Amino acid sequence: MRRPALLFVPGGKVVGAVTFDITDGKIATVRGIAAPARVVRLSDAWRQHEPEAPLITEW
Known part of the structure; x- marks a missing residue:
């Protein structure tokens, strides 16, 4: 499942992540790490793939 x-x-270093479970087209669960x-492990995976430019660079 994706x-x-x-x-x-x-x-270039992952410091956190938020995932979303989608059910019936709506956000059902939000998880943070x-x-x-x-x-x-996410940082290692991030570096192994050639990530695209970020959509948001500053908040």
Whole structure:
């Protein structure tokens, strides 16, 4: 199953992620990850793929 997600990637390192479960076209569940031990795997995966330019660079 694929889930939409937001990654927070300052300086090329993932520091957090939010995922969304979609049911019947609506957001059913939101999950967040920010624990350094867990996001290190996301950083490794991020670097292995050639990510596109971010949609939002500043908030």
